[in-house]
Amino acid sequence: SFAAMADQREAFARSTGQRFSAISAEALGQLGKTETELIEIESRVEEIASAIAENACDLAPLKTELALLESRAKQLETKGVDDVYTGELSSGKQLAKEAKKDMLKRLEALFSRFDALFADLKSKGVASVPPTPAGSGK
Secondary structure, rough: HHHHHHHHHHHHHHHOOOOOHHHHHHHHHHHHHHHHHHHHHHHHHHHHHHHHOOOOOOOHHHHHHHHHHHHHHHHHHHHHHOOOOOOOOOOHHHHHHHHHHHHHHHHHHHHHHHHHHHHHHOOOOOOOOOOOOOOOOO
């Protein structure tokens, strides 16, 4: 994971006295924030998956939460990963590229997980929550 790579990066930097350029540090910092949010989303999705598997509660609110988590994950992919450019980096370029690749792979797995969970909910007869019509005041 990126967190493990960050620990390795810090240990390497201490042992070699290497410092990252400001632009590399900024990119790696952004990727670190993305990693934290991705871990939160992955963790919550697994909690929801367990609840669905156990039919532990009313599943409709979980479906709504899953849709929100999927939206957050898509936004994270765009703003947290794709928007971090590595072309101009030098000192942190390889680490940033590896972190982006790892997160994109995990996001793809997460999107597949969302699809499977939505299919499971549908098979259990959980209806979609209809959107509130615009201007209805609800």
